Amino acid sequence: xxxxxxxxxxxxxxxxxxxxxAIRRQPLDERQKGDLRPPFAIDCDRIxxxxxxxxYIDKTQVFYLxxxxxxxxxxxxxxxxxxxxxxxxxxxGLDPDLLEAAALGHDLGHTPFGHxxxxxxxxxxxxxxxxxxxGFSHAVMSVRFLERLEKKGQGLNxxxxxxDAILCxxxxxxxxxxxxxxxxxxxxxxxxxxxxxxxPKRNIPPMTGEGCVVRLADSIxxxxxxxxxxxxxxxxxxxxxxxDVSVSLGSSxxxxxxxxxxxxxxxxxxxxxxxxxxxxxxxxxxxxKNFNRERIYYNPKVKKDSEKIKWLFRLFFETFAREFSRxxxxxxxxxxxxxxxxEEGYITETSPYEKARDFIAGMTDExxxxxxxxxxxxxxxxxxxxNG
Numbered sequence: 001x002x003x004x005x006x007x008x009x010x011x012x013x014x015x016x017x018x019x020x021x022a023i024r025r026q027p028l029d030e031r032q033k034g035d036l037r038p039p040f041a042i043d044c045d046r047i048x049x050x051x052x053x054x055x056y057i058d059k060t061q062v063f064y065l066x067x068x069x070x071x072x073x074x075x076x077x078x079x080x081x082x083x084x085x086x087x088x089x090x091x092x093g094l095d096p097d098l099l100e101a102a103a104l105g106h107d108l109g110h111t112p113f114g115h116x117x118x119x120x121x122x123x124x125x126x127x128x129x130x131x132x133x134x135g136f137s138h139a140v141m142s143v144r145f146l147e148r149l150e151k152k153g154q155g156l157n158x159x160x161x162x163x164d165a166i167l168c169x170x171x172x173x174x175x176x177x178x179x180x181x182x183x184x185x186x187x188x189x190x191x192x193x194x195x196x197x198x199x200p201k202r203n204i205p206p207m208t209g210e211g212c213v214v215r216l217a218d219s220i221x222x223x224x225x226x227x228x229x230x231x232x233x234x235x236x237x238x239x240x241x242x243x244d245v246s247v248s249l250g251s252s253x254x255x256x257x258x259x260x261x262x263x264x265x266x267x268x269x270x271x272x273x274x275x276x277x278x279x280x281x282x283x284x285x286x287x288x289k290n291f292n293r294e295r296i297y298y299n300p301k302v303k304k305d306s307e308k309i310k311w312l313f314r315l316f317f318e319t320f321a322r323e324f325s326r327x328x329x330x331x332x333x334x335x336x337x338x339x340x341x342x343e344e345g346y347i348t349e350t351s352p353y354e355k356a357r358d359f360i361a362g363m364t365d366e367x368x369x370x371x372x373x374x375x376x377x378x379x380x381x382x383x384x385x386x387n388g
Contacts, residue, residue, distance in 0.1 A: 021161030109141025132197030
């Protein structure tokens, strides 16, 4: 961007093709309108530089409380989804920046300890009437981080297409064809958001073809990788993979990803508004997911600390809400820093339990464990009668 003595000079409009899903809740100012980047590329950079994205580095994908540098964390998963989605999108002529932004942002709302943590927080929120009928959904929370919590509570003002793809990324899409649907308006998006709050398992197709591809790429990226991690940890053996899966998809992550992407490209057509797998591959993918669910995700060895974690979630939720509701006296230092970063509107309009939910959802696994130590274990050197 050229500079003048007064600062960066506004660039002229670059005439990017208009996309109905590139609209934002708030229009860009005159200087931002001259940005060299297309709208979805701006979103991608905003997500990459967000605090929530930084916290991916120590968030669980499947396996938690492990000291193993080769097990997948959330930060790697979203990068894999981005690569798979862009590969598919390149062949289908889709927008690479929209694919990348949605892929990198789709799991920002995940709690520490993955889906186990999500279930704990959902139960607690339901008890207190927070977050609609379901209480908590990581897809809804991802949108909340981007629209309400980032930038000191002002949000990042992302495009409709990116926000919708993030909201609608989850759902078992291995056995049917996805067709993008929905008018390109924030009114429709807000209806979808409310619907997800009421029932996160409700199948809401993304508004765009890019959103459909990111949703499918999510499954492609985790199903084989989770298998490889489980083999590395000795939970399953490669020869345990069901025969129908081995024949149709293979039994290694590389082969599984290749077969799924190849089949998806053969059976998808932007012209026909259709994205999905063939019946044979759909069946094999469903079989592999069932195998992973039974042998990996619900394996007692994986869940051995789940009761401790559930107890800590409850302790944090009640303790933080109580702290946030205090009218006098100092907050816990970490909670005070969280509140001090927020604009006045967030502070006054958000209930103590909602603040507790937001704070916990943003935790990494390691930070969660540190907070547990601070709350439970007495510290040396803080008493009034120390030697000296």
